[in-house]
Amino acid sequence: MNYWSFERFFEAWPYILKGLHITVGVTISAFLFAAVFGLVWAILRRVENKQLNFIITWVMEFIRSTPPLVQLFFIYYAWPVIPVVGVTLSPFVSAVVGLGLHFSTYIGEIYRSGIESVGKGQWEAATALNFSTLDKWRKIILPQAFPPTIPMLGNYFIIMFKEVPLASTIGVTGILHMANSFGSTHFNLIEALTIVGIIFLALSYPAAVLIKKLEVKLNTRFDKNADIKPIE
Amino acid sequence: MTKPIVEYKDVHKSFGETEVLKGIDLDIFPAEKIAIIGPSGSGKTTIIRMLMTLEEPTAGDIIVDGRNLWKMKKHGKMVEADEKHLRSIRGDIGMVFQHFNLFPHMTILENCMTAPINVKGENKKEVEQRSIEMLERVGLGDKIHNFPSQLSGGQKQRVAMARALVMRPKIMLFDEVTSALDPELVGEVLEVIRDIAKNDDMAMVLVTHEMDFALDIADKVLFLDDGVIAEEGTASDVIEHSENPRVQEFLSRFRS
Numbered sequence: 001m002n003y004w005s006f007e008r009f010f011e012a013w014p015y016i017l018k019g020l021h022i023t024v025g026v027t028i029s030a031f032l033f034a035a036v037f038g039l040v041w042a043i044l045r046r047v048e049n050k051q052l053n054f055i056i057t058w059v060m061e062f063i064r065s066t067p068p069l070v071q072l073f074f075i076y077y078a079w080p081v082i083p084v085v086g087v088t089l090s091p092f093v094s095a096v097v098g099l100g101l102h103f104s105t106y107i108g109e110i111y112r113s114g115i116e117s118v119g120k121g122q123w124e125a126a127t128a129l130n131f132s133t134l135d136k137w138r139k140i141i142l143p144q145a146f147p148p149t150i151p152m153l154g155n156y157f158i159i160m161f162k163e164v165p166l167a168s169t170i171g172v173t174g175i176l177h178m179a180n181s182f183g184s185t186h187f188n189l190i191e192a193l194t195i196v197g198i199i200f201l202a203l204s205y206p207a208a209v210l211i212k213k214l215e216v217k218l219n220t221r222f223d224k225n226a227d228i229k230p231i232e
Numbered sequence: 233m234t235k236p237i238v239e240y241k242d243v244h245k246s247f248g249e250t251e252v253l254k255g256i257d258l259d260i261f262p263a264e265k266i267a268i269i270g271p272s273g274s275g276k277t278t279i280i281r282m283l284m285t286l287e288e289p290t291a292g293d294i295i296v297d298g299r300n301l302w303k304m305k306k307h308g309k310m311v312e313a314d315e316k317h318l319r320s321i322r323g324d325i326g327m328v329f330q331h332f333n334l335f336p337h338m339t340i341l342e343n344c345m346t347a348p349i350n351v352k353g354e355n356k357k358e359v360e361q362r363s364i365e366m367l368e369r370v371g372l373g374d375k376i377h378n379f380p381s382q383l384s385g386g387q388k389q390r391v392a393m394a395r396a397l398v399m400r401p402k403i404m405l406f407d408e409v410t411s412a413l414d415p416e417l418v419g420e421v422l423e424v425i426r427d428i429a430k431n432d433d434m435a436m437v438l439v440t441h442e443m444d445f446a447l448d449i450a451d452k453v454l455f456l457d458d459g460v461i462a463e464e465g466t467a468s469d470v471i472e473h474s475e476n477p478r479v480q481e482f483l484s485r486f487r488s
Binding site for chain 1 (some may be wrong): 293
């Protein structure tokens with residue numbers, strides 16, 4: 001039997017690409033979910049309360065230490081069965097919540113490292129100028145804490161993109177799901193899965209290059225308008 | 233007789249088990265220039281950091297313009313001050329730090345403008361005008377659109393002073409502002425402080441190791457030793473004519 005056919009290869013492309021907007025849609029939605037929820041973790045961990053801190057630390061640890069696939073299954077299959085709080089979610093929403101929640105714990109840590117990278121002197125200068133607590137965050141701390149985290153956030157975006165195929169197990173019709181269905185009707189998966197690999201490479205690699213460029217740009221961000229060089 | 237603008241009343245401060253300040257009594261009068269000298273670790277910086285609300289005293293009171301800085305009345309009882317109370321008093325006080333603490337994500341003009349606009353809600357045009365004038369006064373009128381990373385240490389410290397002055401404080405605190413500078417940059421910073429001291433009528437408290445400078449501008453010099461004010465008087469009393477052996481020993485290290 002002919003295990004590779006270019007005819008099938010080209011035939012499969014349009015079919016599989018029909019799932020691309022779902023894969024990309026889950027990635028972006030889950031990332032936004034994680035970006036917002038990560039901020040919640042970062043703020044909760046800064047609250048000076050021993051009990052709360054203990055609880056939050058262990059909840060985050062629990063979410064991080066359990067496989068995302070298990071979490072997806074739980075949200076999609078088990079959660080709806082729980083009385084009172086149980087809700088039935090569509091495969092798409094389940095994937096967004098599941099992956100978003102899982103990655104929010106990592107992103108929360110990234111935010112935390114960004115905030116901690118701003119020195120104590122910056123807080124003190126803001127206090128000396130009588131900034132309100134909210135304005136200290138908005139005008140002084142976050143504008144310095146956030147830019148250095150962008151490359152790390154970008155890396156997690158790519159990692160998350162590559163985890164989205166997990167969602168095909170709960171019926172999200174992304175590119176892997178389409179490839180599987182194409183393969184099973186044509187009794188051969190080789191071409192279809194090769195295409196999935198090519199698509200992931202074609203999107204991940206340029207994104208990684210872009211992030212690298214961004215990182216270089218961010219590292220020199222305060223030297224723009226440099227018509228006068230430092231005098232020492 | 234005029235009333236003091238700041239009164240320290242038996243102020244103590246401990247960090248953990250270590251008592252750094254062991255009962256400070258001090259009056260600061262409007263427009264008065266005070267220099268605090270003494271060995272390192274004697275608690276000089278802590279005195280002004282408590283006034284800037286960066287450290288809370290362990291015991292005692294600091295009264296600013298008749299109001300207790302660290303305590304407030306609530307339901308007829310004196311309780312620990314909250315942030316709102318501190319903010320209502322802190323606006324009269326400005327501080328310049330040893331390590332400048334400029335905001336690196338803003339140009340030096342923005343560094344000066346951000347607090348008057350965001351904290352006091354002042355008119356942007358007016359603040360810009362005032363900030364530029366202030367930066368010209370400290371000799372940096374040609375660098376207003378530069379970022380702090382493009383300046384030398386002495387220039388950064390002059391920006392820090394302009395930034396504090398634009399807020400028009402009644403009391404300015406200087407925390408060893410020349411200690412982190414290369415020796416050849418110290419002069420330009422002292423020159424600016426001298427200018428402020430001679431021409432502005434705000435009270436100034438300087439923690440410093442520059443004895444000649446203290447002698448020149450200070451109305452009053454405090455010698456702090458082991459958490460207490462060991463000697464207090466005019467600059468010439470303390471620096472030139474003190475009979476206290478601890479003062480003499482300390483000063484001998486500056487005279488070679």
